[in-house]
Amino acid sequence: MAPETFPQMLKRHRKDRGWSQQRLADALCEESGRATVTRQDVYRWESGRRAPKFWRPYIAAVLGITLEELDRAIATSSEHVPKLEDLLPGDGPAVALPMGGGRRVGRSTADQLMARVHALRLADDVIAGQDLIRPALRELDAAVTLLRESTHTEAVGKALRVAVGELAQIAGWIASDAGQHDQAERAYLLGLSAAREAEDATLAGQLAGSLAYQWSNIGRESEGVELAEAALAEAGPHTPPRARALFWDRVAWAHTKTKDVRAAMRALGEASEALSKHGGEDEPTWLYWVDAGELQVMEARAYTELHRPLRAVPLLNDVLSRYDATHSRELALYLSWLAVAYADANEPEEAASVARRMLDISDGLGSDRTNERARVVRESLAPFRDVPEVREVLGVA
Known part of the structure; x- marks a missing residue:
């Protein structure tokens, strides 16, 4: 047995x-x-x-x-523990070039590559960056080789470039979560080039916005604002509503990081307005996770960063009451904002309770994002170290 x-x-x-x-x-x-x-x-x-x-x-x-x-x-x-190979379809690390190299590929190959891109996105929902970065970059390298060394029709070539662009975006996101920011930037820029060659303005906006988000979080706040706004402009007015909502959210976060309250609040309003127009239109599959809850989280994060805890706490508690607990990294991140908001509201016992849960979830998770947020949480609790609950959490941490 x-x-x-x-x-x-x-x-x-x-x-x-x-x-x-x-x-x-x-x-x-x-x-x-x-x-x-x-x-x-x-x-x-x-x-x-x-x-x-x-x-x-x-x-x-x-x-x-x-x-x-x-x-x-x-x-x-x-x-x-589930492994990546359980989540990615098919055998081998990536869609391979037909034997002999330079041989012609058809639409089915592009569809197969796109299926692996989507599977990698779903894997990112449950596997942190440090565990996922190597297979993600291996997938990206193989996809670029496929694009460069195969022959195809113009339509298939465009589909392959879109797939490479989408794969570069998720690989960049994973690399950023692993703390490999230079590698992430290279992936984003490669994907941006592929998206522009495919004339996919929405995908180009997604890649530029992803890089802007990274810049905003690693000390390049002013550049983050400029790039987030440029990403929104490049995507253009005919971008699907959920994509525009996402791009406005990134503009809001960029302004939040520069402490421009008015611009951040305006961008949050634009994001909500864009999302309200969503309704059955054709859109990329990578928008599957953008919904009112995600916008609510960004709004709460902005209020927390701007030290407005009375607005942040109800929003975060509402989101967390119905959040999918299997997405450990995002759950830990959301809890980190709630812990900081409680600390700002001078509620150290509540902050300590949330922080304990956040630190337990993030311990050994393999995410640079959660590691950084754990550091911020501990800093927010430090002024209350005379409170027994806080002292205990800091001791465990």
Whole structure:
């Protein structure tokens, strides 16, 4: 019989007691004396999305098992972590050039490449940049080789360039999440060239806007504003509504980072107005994640960055109440903004509670973005280190 994994063990003990996930969360809060375990935490543990760290001794006590038994089950679980090859379709690292090189490729090859691009996007939803950067860059390199060394019709060539542009965008995003900002910039610029050759203005705006977002976050704030606005202009007025909403969001963030409150608020309003016009039009598949919730997050982030916590906290709590807990990196990022907003609102106990959850999720995640946000969270808590809850979180951190 195969060893029992931690998710299996946890679910078995919970069901043996006739408990719901919420009841188990309540029991852990009672055992630890901290009201910071939620039903979503239990769900993540039981689905294998996360393994507990701080909560291990309390889980062992509630389940009536030894810590050694618990740790063995957690170790067994680590052998069953999803791999990239489970998420990308087909065999091999990328769509390959037909044997002999220089041979003609058709539309099916472009479609196959686009399928891998979309799969890589979905992988990015659940795998952090440091674990994904090598296969992403390998995919990009193979796609560029395919484009350069094959022959094709003009229509297929355009489809291949769009695929390379989209692949360069997600590879750049992954590289940025891995902290490889120079590599990310090279990928974005390569993709921008491919998008322009394909005459895809919306994709060009997406690539330029992605680079602008990176610049805004790494100390190049003024350049970020200029490039975000240029990206919006390059995309043009006929860009699909959700794309314009996304590009306006990046303009808003760029102005937020330069502390231009009026320009940031105006851009947020434009983003909301653009999204309101979305309704069944043809649009790129990469816009699948842009919705009212994402705009709400950006609005809350802007309010947090501009030290307006009374506006930020309700927005973030609303988003987090219905957010997909399997997207660990984004969940950690959103929690980081909420922790900082609570600290700004002079609510250190609430800030510490949220920060504990954020730090637990982000620990060992492999994302430069969450590592940086963890640093910001700790800095925001530092003035309250005399508060016991804060002191404990900072000690754990």
